[in-house]
Amino acid sequence: MHLPSIAIIGTRGYPSYYGGFETAVRKLAPYLVGQGWDVTVYSRPGATRPDDPHRDHRVHVIETRGFEKKSLSTLTYGYSAAKHCIKQRPDVALVMNVANGYWLPLLKRAGIPTLVNVDGIEWDRAKWGRVAKWVFHTGARWTARHGTRMVYDSREIARRWKDEFGLEGDFIPYGGDPVDGDLPVEPGLERRRYALVVARFVPENSIPEFFDAAPEIAKESDVVVVGSGGYGGELDRRAQELTQFSPRIRWLGHVSDDQRLLSLWKHAGAYFHGHSVGGTNPALVQAMAAGAPIVARDTVYNREVLGPTGRFTSPQPVEIARSVRELLRSTEAQEAAARDNAARALNDYSWAAVCGRYESSLRARIGALA
Structure with a gap:
């Protein structure tokens, strides 16, 4: 019996803990294998650990080459993965990131249908310069022209793509894992007595x-900061200076230990x-599932995810401090927020539902270019 086959292109690999795409692939790849798929994930050398205890060895991992430079890594690794994928001829390819839109014509010409997770609106991000924004926007146009079907992780992203490119697609958000059992509080901290931020060090965060x-x-x-710039820089230096400013x-x-990160979210006061x-941000969904009381920057994306019971603030430092301290001072508000967030994550953002939607969309693509 022929097993449906899939190649996943555009992440750092499997299993990787780098970001949202990698988290999704860690959940999706074993799920698809369990549903009878032959799964290959393209990876970067050194980005994963072969002895990772959470690795499902039924998932095929193929490393390809590229340039490990901030402006070139996605493009070059995407190209080498696409070229190898063409030789393998899977039934369908899941492509992450519109920067890989440049290579979709190669896959299309080879008769490989694609499901493309477009991610966010990369050309809106402050971390990219003018040339990089042009590269992403042009990649999005190529994605719109040559991708078989789009995946949007939020309804607002779907609206933006409909308005600019006239494309419908599948709404598939990220998921969160419920936190079962008693996770210990990080040594030196007290439950509900500390503020937490978890993010890559870029201005738009x-x-x-x-x-x-x-x-x-x-x-x-206490204030706990999780994250880094990935390539060093000014914000990493500022983080180090803050630790010298106050012992609190x-x-x-960067924390790659899932259980440690879940514990930090579960016991945070804000x-x-x-x-x-x-x-839809994967860290936000996971924080909700862990039962964290949350104060979010007031954006259409965060309001979509947190819903009507969410707590929001403007990005001015004085307002961030006021909103976070207000939540830290109220045990009643913390427990209500934790309860509401966990319930919303369970109802609307479970990994089981997310993986099921991906599989349905992938199966629908098979044979689409025949």
């Missing part, structure tokens, strides 16, 4: 503003989510 607010928050509570401020860097672009 409101990291500079949170760093400005952190000393004020630290007057009353901790910078943990989790600040400052992401301003990008649709």
